[in-house]
Amino acid sequence: MEKRVVFRHRWLPYALLAPQLAITLVFFIWPAAQALWQSMLVQDAFGLSVRFVWFDNFTYLFGNREYLHSIRVTAVFSLGVALLGLVVALLLAAMADHAIRGAVVYKTLLIWPYAVAPAIAGVLWLFLFNPSVGIVAWWLQGIGIDWNHKISGNQAMLLVIIAAAWKQVSYNFLFFLAGMQAIPRSLIEAAAIDCAGPGKRFFTIVFPLLSPTTFFLIVVNIVYAFFDTFGIIHAVTRGGPAQATNIMVYKVFSDGFIGLNLGSSAAQSVVLMAIVVTLTVVQFRFVERRVQYG
Amino acid sequence: MAEVVVSGIVKSFGKVAVLKEVSVAIADGEMLVVLGPSGCGKSTLLRIIAGLETASAGDVMIGGRRVNDLEPAERDIAMVFQNYALYPHMTVRQNMAYGLKNLGTAKAVIEKRVAEAAQILGLAELLDRKPRQLSGGQRQRVAMGRAIVREPEAFLFDEPLSNLDAKLRVQMRHEIKQLQRRLGTTGIFVTHDQVEAMTLGDRLLVLNQGVVEQVDTPIEVYARPASLFVAGFIGSPAMNVLDGTIDGDGTTVTCGGARLRLEHELPGEAGREVRVGIRPEHLAPIAAGAPSPDAGLDVEVEWVELLGADTVAHGRLADGQALALRRPGDRPVAAGERFHLTPAPAHLHLFDPATGRRIDKGRR
16 A cells, blocks of 8 residues: 655645745744854954865864864763763663552653753753852862852862753653663563572573663763753853863854854854764664663 | 572552462472463463562462562562563664673673574574564574573563464464473463463463462363363363262263263262263264263254364353364364264363353362
């Protein structure tokens, strides 16, 4: 049987696609093209003089210590967020998978953080860790840790990683839980007969079977940490102290809108664009094909 | 290799009792088949023995050791699942070695045992394949291999053949039987298929709604079913069951308008209502016109099933009760034909209508 829908009219399919095409064109393709064009320009803050400089902005960027530092910061941040988000989610999913009763309640409660806006999540954690009034900072003081993320770059990084990962845990949890529940019960039972330790069982049977889910989530989390964490950084550290949390996407904003270096900012956007394209390709190439069982 | 003893096992899910005081002792090296319709609790019983499910009451002993509180892995049993439950991310070799590896067995020993099992099961060429690259029969063999490399005290089989096609099922049935004999390992085999049960088991346990109906050798279960349920469940087509009454002197029973001689006298039972079971294959027609020693059952054939080797004729007695009889396939039977039938006294089974239990000489 023919499963495709066949349209009689020649214009109807185009008309049906038009709204989505228009949105893509206006909000994605056009700005992207503009960024590409702008990345090859140097202009003053008022836009009065514009000069075409080919790839000079990029050459400058990759020779710039601050930008290279930002790349390193981004790498630490995104790996931190992905790792923390995945490990915590996996732990929660394993426990929720175990508990049949109350699983629905768990699931609902654990999904809530995903609905919180990044900036709100940032402010929430900012309060908790506020050096003078935050409860967590106070606890840390109690066990002898002097918490002040406004001074310590490492602590600031830790704080934004926690805040960003917290928001992502619920998303990862859902995927892990679904993945675990898709593993046939008899496999887990066969493993129970073959192996006594629950921990070992988890790492030799459950975790390998979750590998397609895990790989997918790693990519999604890295993309999230790269692009969707602007609000958290902006609310919590503004890239500081001393550039310690100035991740690439935040630097695009601060160089462009605060520093008014539009050409460099556009070039940085283009670099990010290349990264997201690469990640998407990796995602489709590997997730869809390689990591599959059954 | 060990004796497996199950005593007084009760399992309830909430208010629903799935197993009601199930007890059975399985001798060392014996193959016990647990047979019953779906939902009778047979899989639950097996899972309780395996430790995958906890009994509400009762004990499981394996090799004289009470294993109630032990993890499945500590019970020294191996289980073959209905869908094989092979680890999809491991090769055949890894699948078979997994259990031994977790027990801390030496590498050389594992390799030797896996090689032996592969040899026995004809898997030598497939050791480096993943389960998804195997056919159903091969997967079944790997599941068997995974069980035998462990050299466990007992094998537990949970309907392992029901996912195979008919031809393969006969072959695997034979292989499992041979393998179990050869290794001498105690086996418990759960199935709803009576042919599997009859051919595989040293003894059968017939389970109905969580109650043990009968435990005996397959031939005994067929020849002397302990209850109406067993009588109806074993044998195809099912046993005919007629309403009857014991006659005055206790030597005959009247049913379906005939007076049938009993194998054993039942003195003092005159007038007792009974259910009379007769297998379709035990109804021999009396040649037309021949003088009959007993009054026989008169049946008019209504419809006929031609099975090739056999013909099953379904008909009605004068009083309207249904009756099936089995005839050799080379003797044609037509609808409307009349038979005069007499079962041998030894082939009459009497059951109590209230309890459904068998009535034997000297036992009520």
